[in-house]
Amino acid sequence: MSVGDAWCDWKDFTRLSRMGRDALTERRFRLAAKYLSDALSLFRGNALTDGTEHLLTEESPGFEEARMTALEGRIEAFLALGRHTDLVPELLKMVTRHPFHERVRAQLMLVLHRCGRQSEAIAVYHEGRQMLAEELGVDPSQVLTDVYQGILTGRPELQPAV
CATH class of the missing domain: 1.25.40.10 (Tetratricopeptide repeat domain)
Known part of the structure; x- marks a missing residue:
C-alpha cells in the first residue's frame, strides 16, 4: 500500500525499528533501546481498527508481528543495560x-x-x-x-x- 509523500506512522515505525535492530547488532544498547522505544510509541492501540474486515484480516498479523519483534528487541536492549x-x-x-x-x-x-x-x-x-x-x-x-x-x-x- 502506497501513501505517496504523506506522513505515515508505519514508515516511521519501520525506519526506527530497523535502526534499533542495527544498533542491537552493533551492541549499542542505549541507542537500540531509544530507537525501539520510539518506534513502539507510535503504536496506540490495535493497528487498522478503522479499516475494512478484509484489511484487518490480511494486514493486522503483519503489523502485530513487527510490533512483537520490536518489543523483543527493546527488551533485549533493556536486559543488556541491566534494566x-x-x-x-x-x-x-x-x-x-x-x-x-x-x-x-x-x-x-x-x-x-x-x-x-x-x-x-x-x-x-x-x-x-x-x-x-x-x-x-x-x-x-x-x-x-x-x-x-x-x-x-x-x-x-x-x-x-x-
Missing part, C-alpha cells in the same frame, strides 16, 4: 497474552532470575513446558530450554550486567 526490574510487569502481561511465544517466556524467566526470583522463573518454564505438551504436543524450544538450564546451573552470562 531487568523495569521489565517484570510488562513481560508478565506479554506471557499472559502470548502464552506460546517462547522467546518472550524465556525473557520473563531471565528477568525473574536476575531479580532474584529463581523459583518463579523455574515455575514459568514448567508452566510453559506443560502447556506446550498438552496443547500442541511439543517440547520447549532450545531458547527456552537453554535459559532454564542456565538458571539451574548458575551460568554467569545470565547474571545481571554490572
Whole structure:
C-alpha cells in the first residue's frame, strides 16, 4: 500500500525499528533501546481498527508481528543495560497474552532470575513446558530450554550486567 509523500506512522515505525535492530547488532544498547522505544510509541492501540474486515484480516498479523519483534528487541536492549526490574510487569502481561511465544517466556524467566526470583522463573518454564505438551504436543524450544538450564546451573552470562 502506497501513501505517496504523506506522513505515515508505519514508515516511521519501520525506519526506527530497523535502526534499533542495527544498533542491537552493533551492541549499542542505549541507542537500540531509544530507537525501539520510539518506534513502539507510535503504536496506540490495535493497528487498522478503522479499516475494512478484509484489511484487518490480511494486514493486522503483519503489523502485530513487527510490533512483537520490536518489543523483543527493546527488551533485549533493556536486559543488556541491566534494566531487568523495569521489565517484570510488562513481560508478565506479554506471557499472559502470548502464552506460546517462547522467546518472550524465556525473557520473563531471565528477568525473574536476575531479580532474584529463581523459583518463579523455574515455575514459568514448567508452566510453559506443560502447556506446550498438552496443547500442541511439543517440547520447549532450545531458547527456552537453554535459559532454564542456565538458571539451574548458575551460568554467569545470565547474571545481571554490572
